[in-house]
Amino acid sequence: MKMNYPKIAEHLGVKLRGNETFDELLKIEQQVKEHKERQERIAEEKANIQRVDAQTKKYWGNNE
Numbered sequence: 001m002k003m004n005y006p007k008i009a010e011h012l013g014v015k016l017r018g019n020e021t022f023d024e025l026l027k028i029e030q031q032v033k034e035h036k037e038r039q040e041r042i043a044e045e046k047a048n049i050q051r052v053d054a055q056t057k058k059y060w061g062n063n064e
Contacts, residue, residue: 008025009016012032020028
């Protein structure tokens with residue numbers, strides 16, 4: 001089966017060599033998904049930390 005590598009690369013958001021097997025493409029897709037989820041989780045944790053810091057400063061003042 002002929003694959004449209006430029007279209008697949010665009011979908012995945014990564015550069016491809018152009019000779020990946022279907023199994024390799026599935027692994028790449030899984031890795032991209034895990035990376036995006038990890039980045040979202042990190043951003044969410046940072047937002048929570050900033051929120052808690054703001055609440056702490058509100059109630060305890062900025063004694064730095």
